[in-house]
Amino acid sequence: MKLAVIPGDGIGPEVVAEGLKVLTGVIPQVEISTYDLGASRWHRTGELLPDSVLRELRGHDAILLGAVGDPTVPAGILERGLLLRIRFELDHHVNLRPARLYPGVTGPLAGDQSIDLVVVREGTEGPYAGAGGLLRKDSPHEIATEVSVNTYFGVERVVRNAFERANRRARKHLTLVHKTNVLAYSGQLWSRVVEEVSMEYPDVAVAYCHIDAAMIYLVTDPGRFDVIVTDNLFGDIITDLAAAVSGGIGLAASGNLDVSRTNPSMFEPVHGSAPDIAGTGTADPTATVLSIALLLDHLGMPDSARRVEAAIAFDLATRQPGSVGRTQAVGDRLAALASS
Amino acid sequence: MKLAVIPGDGIGPEVVAEGLKVLTGVIPQVEISTYDLGASRWHRTGELLPDSVLRELRGHDAILLGAVGDPTVPAGILERGLLLRIRFELDHHVNLRPARLYPGVTGPLAGDQSIDLVVVREGTEGPYAGAGGLLRKDSPHEIATEVSVNTYFGVERVVRNAFERANRRARKHLTLVHKTNVLAYSGQLWSRVVEEVSMEYPDVAVAYCHIDAAMIYLVTDPGRFDVIVTDNLFGDIITDLAAAVSGGIGLAASGNLDVSRTNPSMFEPVHGSAPDIAGTGTADPTATVLSIALLLDHLGMPDSARRVEAAIAFDLATRQPGSVGRTQAVGDRLAALASS
Numbered sequence: 001m002k003l004a005v006i007p008g009d010g011i012g013p014e015v016v017a018e019g020l021k022v023l024t025g026v027i028p029q030v031e032i033s034t035y036d037l038g039a040s041r042w043h044r045t046g047e048l049l050p051d052s053v054l055r056e057l058r059g060h061d062a063i064l065l066g067a068v069g070d071p072t073v074p075a076g077i078l079e080r081g082l083l084l085r086i087r088f089e090l091d092h093h094v095n096l097r098p099a100r101l102y103p104g105v106t107g108p109l110a111g112d113q114s115i116d117l118v119v120v121r122e123g124t125e126g127p128y129a130g131a132g133g134l135l136r137k138d139s140p141h142e143i144a145t146e147v148s149v150n151t152y153f154g155v156e157r158v159v160r161n162a163f164e165r166a167n168r169r170a171r172k173h174l175t176l177v178h179k180t181n182v183l184a185y186s187g188q189l190w191s192r193v194v195e196e197v198s199m200e201y202p203d204v205a206v207a208y209c210h211i212d213a214a215m216i217y218l219v220t221d222p223g224r225f226d227v228i229v230t231d232n233l234f235g236d237i238i239t240d241l242a243a244a245v246s247g248g249i250g251l252a253a254s255g256n257l258d259v260s261r262t263n264p265s266m267f268e269p270v271h272g273s274a275p276d277i278a279g280t281g282t283a284d285p286t287a288t289v290l291s292i293a294l295l296l297d298h299l300g301m302p303d304s305a306r307r308v309e310a311a312i313a314f315d316l317a318t319r320q321p322g323s324v325g326r327t328q329a330v331g332d333r334l335a336a337l338a339s340s
Numbered sequence: 341m342k343l344a345v346i347p348g349d350g351i352g353p354e355v356v357a358e359g360l361k362v363l364t365g366v367i368p369q370v371e372i373s374t375y376d377l378g379a380s381r382w383h384r385t386g387e388l389l390p391d392s393v394l395r396e397l398r399g400h401d402a403i404l405l406g407a408v409g410d411p412t413v414p415a416g417i418l419e420r421g422l423l424l425r426i427r428f429e430l431d432h433h434v435n436l437r438p439a440r441l442y443p444g445v446t447g448p449l450a451g452d453q454s455i456d457l458v459v460v461r462e463g464t465e466g467p468y469a470g471a472g473g474l475l476r477k478d479s480p481h482e483i484a485t486e487v488s489v490n491t492y493f494g495v496e497r498v499v500r501n502a503f504e505r506a507n508r509r510a511r512k513h514l515t516l517v518h519k520t521n522v523l524a525y526s527g528q529l530w531s532r533v534v535e536e537v538s539m540e541y542p543d544v545a546v547a548y549c550h551i552d553a554a555m556i557y558l559v560t561d562p563g564r565f566d567v568i569v570t571d572n573l574f575g576d577i578i579t580d581l582a583a584a585v586s587g588g589i590g591l592a593a594s595g596n597l598d599v600s601r602t603n604p605s606m607f608e609p610v611h612g613s614a615p616d617i618a619g620t621g622t623a624d625p626t627a628t629v630l631s632i633a634l635l636l637d638h639l640g641m642p643d644s645a646r647r648v649e650a651a652i653a654f655d656l657a658t659r660q661p662g663s664v665g666r667t668q669a670v671g672d673r674l675a676a677l678a679s680s
């Protein structure tokens with residue numbers, strides 16, 4: 001396996017090191033190339049994602065990203081110039097984000113919750129398309145527009161992938177989250193596609209939920225969700241809430257997938273570079289290791305993926321309550337469990 | 341006071357009756373005209389909001405709405421033809437939604453939470469403008485666009501109103517919630533306006549939070565928020581979550597305000613028509629009564645507003661845990677407390 005690694009900034013390199021420890025423990029033949037991208041490179045050279053680097057990335061089977069950013073980089077620079085550019089250039093149309101409340105993990109919700117859902121977020125269009133503009137900028141007559149672009153092509157492939165996943169899961173339940181009562185044009189398209197594709201998956205039960213109602217359900221009854229399919233922006237919002245109710249973004253993994261496998265997919269923890277704790281050795285590498293499980297699944301190694309997940313589940317269930325793991329100690333434990 | 345009342349469908353008329361009980365208890369001189377609008381009228385006549393009715397509504401000091409809708413009306417019909425049409429025609433640019441965890445109310449979050457925030461949601465533009473369209477509809481080449489329209493004029497008046505409110509509150513703290521790192525055009529406009537207007541309110545501390553991060557904070561540390569200002573769609577999403585963590589939409593009030601007072605403002609509970617419990621006499625009228633407090637505030641009767649709020653606070657603190665109030669009994673109690 002040829003793996004491109006972008007450790008990034010802050011705690012990125014620290015969690016990536018532990019992720020690689022686990023990966024190389026379960027899959028010995030990994031050929032790693034490391035790419036220096038992120039805030040630090042931008043500060044030094046002004047470069048975000050040189051075309052030559054993008055070309056090299058394409059030559060790999062997958063990409064592992066730690067986290068990029070630091071507070072001195074203006075908002076939007078790294079997002080649009082690096083993270084979103086990779087997602088769009090490599091056609092990462094399925095943004096996969098599971099949320100699961102593992103035994104032993106205390107979430108913020110009172111009472112017993114059972115959360116085991118996966119969000120299939122569209123990754124290459126919608127309000128993220130970058131369309132829009134400013135008229136009469138900086139004047140009292142300024143007008144700013146943002147255009148959400150939704151195509152049948154783009155929606156269909158994501159909805160289909162969500163149905164495939166739902167069909168493979170025990171509960172076989174899929175919820176479309178949107179705001180069809182207000183965003184009527186894109187709502188119509190999403191609804192039609194879900195209806196059409198559902199014909200091919202008669203075993204999957206289909207539900208619909210407005211994005212605002214989904215907020216309420218995620219804190220009062222998150223167990224109702226199995227697979228959620230939604231657009232790029234709603235997916236961004238809902239996955240942070242799903243992560244929060246499942247114990248925090250310290251445990252949230254994500255895969256940016258080109259499910260056609262034309263381009264390498266990219267795996268990353270949902271959390272940021274957390275400059276405040278960088279260098280202290282206290283960052284939790286669990287989300288990165290979970291992202292490794294997604295990577296193994298995507299590359300057709302489900303047995304290894306299950307071993308990594310089982311290691312995480314065991315570790316979380318047996319961690320002393322309140323004990324904060326040291327980054328390396330957690331990585332060592334997970335690597336030992338996964339390769340045992 | 342000339343009040344237009346739209347009881348609507350389902351539990352709408354039930355909760356509105358209790359709201360009026362409380363209102364007429366504290367303000368004896370209320371002249372009420374009732375308007376039959378909603379799912380039931382649409383089913384009978386096909387009418388949503390006849391121009392003549394809209395003209396009559398304009399002649400009132402305020403509007404009280406219960407809830408509209410039933411499951412047999414296709415999504416979007418009542419929303420766009422009635423609710424949003426009123427908001428847009430009457431220029432309800434400030435959509436005011438307080439969220440407070442009252443003593444005695446058990447929310448879904450574990451641990452002690454102190455929540456007392458108010459969301460100032462823009463109400464007449466953004467992704468709700470209705471701009472966009474479909475190309476190659478119903479074909480495999482369909483493209484659906486939604487255009488978020490944001491104007492300096494529209495953003496400035498809402499941001500200013502939010503600063504005024506923050507300045508009157510004890511904590512004097514305002515958070516802009518947006519997604520400036522992705523929605524760069526509208527993000528730039530909102531950020532600029534907040535920065536400009538903040539100069540006039542030197543006592544108000546200003547923070548910024550991405551919409552996705554706001555999801556996490558609302559379930560892990562909701563006490564950090566005081567006044568939130570945000571766009572129409574983010575406001576829709578955030579206010580349902582804020583309501584959920586403060587004990588549910590059964591307690592969530594809202595005011596659709598034309599703060600210039602050119603047109604009557606409209607007050608409504610955030611919950612829907614709940615056809616499943618309509619007629620059972622179990623709907624909680626508290627959100628409607630809280631909306632009455634917003635109405636009194638808006639019309640310059642803060643003392644009466646505080647009395648209504650105090651009645652609600654007392655009632656919630658003294659309700660037997662687990663006892664579900666009967667609609668009329670709750671209304672009677674609140675009316676007696678508020679007018680005592």
Ligand SMILES: CC(C)[C@H](C(=O)O)[C@@H](O)C(=O)O
Pocket residue numbers: 079080083084236270521522552
């Ligand atoms: C950093 C940002 C561009 C990104 C997004 O909005 O998709 C992040 O929030 C995420 O969810 O991966």
Ligand SMILES: CC(C)[C@H](C(=O)O)[C@@H](O)C(=O)O
Pocket residue numbers: 181182212419420423424576610
């Ligand atoms: C019914 C719908 C149009 C409305 C909205 O999206 O604004 C509702 O969700 C609300 O928050 O008042």
